[in-house]
Amino acid sequence: MDQLHLVEILASYRRLIxxxxNPAGGSLHRDLLALLQSGKLKAEYQAVLIDKPFSEHAPRTEQLAASGFSLESLLAKLF
Structure with missing residues (x-):
């Protein structure tokens, strides 16, 4: 998605989460930071990004929970 389209979609929001x-290549996080730093978007911004690669030895839900992506962990980080 191009940055102009992102600005059109997000311009009316006061808070972006x-x-x-998967914040690697093609990161939306990187695009949002650039728009906020340039002043094209004006919003409070918070990102919760995975901090470690997944292990191949557990179900996906367990891997997400171990990385802080369970519902409880996300709510604690966001509110």
């Missing part, structure tokens, strides 16, 4: 389990 990004929860991203």
């Amino acid at each position: 990004l929860v991203d389990e």
Whole structure:
């Protein structure tokens, strides 16, 4: 998605929260930071990004929970 389209979609929001389990290549987080720093978007911004790669030895839900992506962990970080 191009930055102009992002600005059109998000311009009316006062708070933006990004929860991203895959912040590598093509990162929306990076695009949002650039728009906020340039002043094209004016909003309070919070990102919760996964902090470690997944292990191949557990179900996906367990891997997400271990990375702080359970519902309880996300709510604690956001509110």
